Amino acid sequence: MLKDRILKVSMSEAERKGFRFTMGELAKQLGMSTKTLYGYYPSKEELLNEMIDLAIDEMKMKENEILHDSTLNLLEKLQKCLVLIPADFQFAQLQYLEELQRYYPKQWETVDQFIHEQWTGIFLLLDEGIAANKIRPINKEIFIEVYIGGLYRLMEHASKNRNMISLQDTMHEMVDILMFGILKGDVHEEN
Template sequence: MKDRILKVSISEAERKGFRFTMGELAKQLGMSTKTLYGYYPSKEELLNEMINLAIDELKKKEEEILHDSALNLLEKLQKCLVLVPADFKFAQLQYLDELQRYYPKQWETLDQFIHEQWSGIVSLIDEGIAANQIRPFNKEIFIEVYVGGLYRLMEHASKNRNMISLQDTMQEMVDILMLGILKENVHKEN
C-alpha cells in the first residue's frame, strides 16, 4: 500500500506541485484521510519518503551512467550533469521552489544532495582533463555556477509561472556550461 501511496503522491506532485493536500491524495487513492494518515502520520513524512526515493533513484542512475561502456567520457559527463537533479519526477522547475518555500526540512535534504553529489562528475572531469578532452578549470567554480544557475532558474520559474520542464532547463544549462556560447569555428579563429 505504501508503494501505491508513493506512486500516487508522485503523480500529484507532477500534476500540482507539492501543495497537494492529504485529503486530495486520499481521494485520489480512494481511501479515507484517516487511513492515509495511518501509513504516513504527516505530509512531511510522505514528502521525506518521496525525496529519499528520488535521491536513491538518481544515485542508481548515475552509477549506471558511470559504468555504461557504450558511452564515451563526454557523453557520461553530459548525462550525469543533466541527471542531477533533472531526473526527479516532479517535472516543473517552479515545484522545486515550492518545496524550498513550504517544506524547508525536505528542501534541506534535497539541497544537501545537490551540493554534495559531485564525486562521480568530478572524477569524469579529472579523467577528461588527463585525457586532454577537457581543458583544466576550477571545478569548485563550475559546481557553484551549476548549483547557482539551477537555483536562480527555480526562482525565475516560480515568479513567472512558466511551465518549462526541469529536464529541458537542465539540458540547456548543461549545454551552455559544456559547450559555451561561441560557435566552434569562432573559438578556433581567436
C-alpha cells in the same frame, strides 16, 4: 503493497500539481479515507521525506549506471550525469522545487544537501577528461558553483513567471551551455 501505491500516486500528484497537494486530495485519488492514509504516513512531511529519499536513491543508482556504461564516451557520461533527474519524480517544473523550498524547508534541506554534496562522480569524470586532454583544466569547485547557482536562479525565475518550464529541458540547455559554451566551434580560428 499499499505503501508503494501511495508513494506512486503521491509522486504523480507532485508532478501534476506540485507539493501543495493535500492529504485529503491524495486520499481521494487513492480511493481511501484520510484516516487510512494517515495510518501509513502520520504527516505530509513524512510522506514528502520518503518521496524525496526515493528520488535521491534513484538518481544515485542512475548515476552509477551511467558511470559504468561502457557504451558511453566520457563527454556523454558527463552530460548525462549533469542532467540526471529521477524518472518517476522529475520535480516536473522548476517552480515546484522553489515551492518545496518555500513551504517545506526541512524537506528542501535534504534536496539542497544532496545538490551540494553529490559530486563525486562528476569530479571523477572531469578529472578523467582533463587527464585525457578532452576537457581543459578548470576549477571544478567554480564549475559546480556555477551549476548550482544557475539551477537555483532558474528556480527563482520559474517561480516568479509561472511559465511551467520543464526541469528536464532546462537542465539540458544549462548543461549544454556549461559544457560547450556559447561560441561556435570555428570562432577561435577567426581571431
